[in-house]
Amino acid sequence: MSGQCGSNPVWTAPTSDDARFESLFELSSDLTCLIDVSGQLERVNMSWEARLGWTKADLSRRRFVDLAHPDDRAATAAALCDAAAVAETRGFENRLRGKDGTELRMIWSLAASPLRPGIGAIGRDVTGERRLQRELIEAADREKGRIGRELHDGLCQSLAGICTLSATLARKLAGRDDPAAAAAAELTALLKQSVGDARNLARGLDWAGVTPSSLPLALETLAANIGALHPVSCILLHDRHLPGLDAQVATHLYRIAQEAVSNVIAHAKATRIIIRLRYRKGRILLSVVDNGIGMGERRLEAAGIGLRSMEYRARLIGAALMVEPASPRGTRVECAWAVDARTRNAAPAATLSPPPSATRPVYPRPAQT
Numbered sequence: 001m002s003g004q005c006g007s008n009p010v011w012t013a014p015t016s017d018d019a020r021f022e023s024l025f026e027l028s029s030d031l032t033c034l035i036d037v038s039g040q041l042e043r044v045n046m047s048w049e050a051r052l053g054w055t056k057a058d059l060s061r062r063r064f065v066d067l068a069h070p071d072d073r074a075a076t077a078a079a080l081c082d083a084a085a086v087a088e089t090r091g092f093e094n095r096l097r098g099k100d101g102t103e104l105r106m107i108w109s110l111a112a113s114p115l116r117p118g119i120g121a122i123g124r125d126v127t128g129e130r131r132l133q134r135e136l137i138e139a140a141d142r143e144k145g146r147i148g149r150e151l152h153d154g155l156c157q158s159l160a161g162i163c164t165l166s167a168t169l170a171r172k173l174a175g176r177d178d179p180a181a182a183a184a185a186e187l188t189a190l191l192k193q194s195v196g197d198a199r200n201l202a203r204g205l206d207w208a209g210v211t212p213s214s215l216p217l218a219l220e221t222l223a224a225n226i227g228a229l230h231p232v233s234c235i236l237l238h239d240r241h242l243p244g245l246d247a248q249v250a251t252h253l254y255r256i257a258q259e260a261v262s263n264v265i266a267h268a269k270a271t272r273i274i275i276r277l278r279y280r281k282g283r284i285l286l287s288v289v290d291n292g293i294g295m296g297e298r299r300l301e302a303a304g305i306g307l308r309s310m311e312y313r314a315r316l317i318g319a320a321l322m323v324e325p326a327s328p329r330g331t332r333v334e335c336a337w338a339v340d341a342r343t344r345n346a347a348p349a350a351t352l353s354p355p356p357s358a359t360r361p362v363y364p365r366p367a368q369t
């Protein structure tokens with residue numbers, strides 16, 4: 001039986017199950033492959049050549065792990081081990097290198113083969129999606145910075161000017177022993193407060209480039225702003241010694257805290273927020289804990305981008321983000337960034353152990369640190 005496109009036959013239906021599998025395997029626009037127990041590619045489909053430039057001959061007996069970006073090799077090896085151990089792993093993300101050096105971001109579904117030792121893997125190219133996500137986040141950061149600077153240079157300056165005029169008026173009225181003097185003094189105090197609030201708000205929006213040393217100050221300003229503008233106590237507890245941070249990590253940690261705190265204000269009905277920035281056992285831990293109503297299932301229904309953008313930022317710096325109920329109530333958001341994340345992700349040892357049995361595959365495991 002043939003499919004027709006106009007008068008041209010475009011597809012001939014396979015006659016056996018094997019042939020059906022063959023055509024599905026080959027025709028998939030995703031990267032599809034079979035990996036043997038030693039981690040080598042046994043078979044790849046045509047998309048590997050179309051997307052990455054590797055021919056089937058290039059890839060024959062190459063280790064799957066070796067095609068990953070060097071920083072992703074340990075995690076890739078671990079994902080293979082997990083798939084072999086639990087039969088299936090979905091949503092594992094890594095970067096693959098093409099023949100000409102191009103890099104694709106892939107999301108993998110990995111499944112242990114039910115018929116013989118080995119793993120089947122299907123990888124979806126999400127390079128474009130991830131680029132778009134990153135550009136959206138960068139555009140939002142730039143926009144926040146722009147609003148912060150405009151607020152600082154515009155509204156803050158004119159409020160400060162009005163405050164000075166009001167202070168002069170209050171002094172004159174006080175000199176004349178005018179009963180309106182008290183009202184003018186009160187007005188001046190309120191204006192001073194507003195100038196301070198607006199400045200803090202502007203600074204909070206314009207922390208475009210948080211540095212490792214300014215991160216505690218940026219978070220302190222965030223906590224002070226929140227406490228001043230909302231009926232909630234917000235405090236920062238932080239370690240003095242925060243080793244290993246760089247500007248990119250510091251900026252993303254700050255934005256994660258900012259988003260988590262905004263969520264508390266918007267949704268939690270909390271009376272207390274504690275932001276913690278600590279260094280423990282080689283990891284920088286940033287947490288935002290509230291004593292509000294908790295998330296329940298609502299986070300799953302929400303169409304917002306806050307949680308997704310926190311997750312994305314964490315992924316960008318190689319950190320892990322956890323959102324969970326706090327004890328005894330409320331929500332706890334924690335981002336854990338391993339200081340040696342970059343070096344820890346070095347390629348795993350190249351030697352592979354032979355499988356101890358035909359049914360228990362062994363993949364190269366990353367060295368534990």
Ligand SMILES: Nc1ncnc2c1ncn2[C@@H]1O[C@H](COP(=O)(O)OP(=O)(O)OP(=O)(O)O)[C@@H](O)[C@H]1O
Nearest residue numbers: 263264267268294295298299302304305306307331
């Ligand atoms: N600290 C919190 N306490 C209670 N509920 C929360 C908290 N943080 C988030 N949520 C719930 O999780 C949902 C998803 O949050 P998310 O930040 O992704 O979206 P949003 O805040 O609704 O919208 P956006 O962030 O895009 O403005 C929220 O709508 C809210 O129901």
Ligand SMILES: [Mg+2]
Nearest residue numbers: 263304306307
């Ligand atoms: Mg939100």
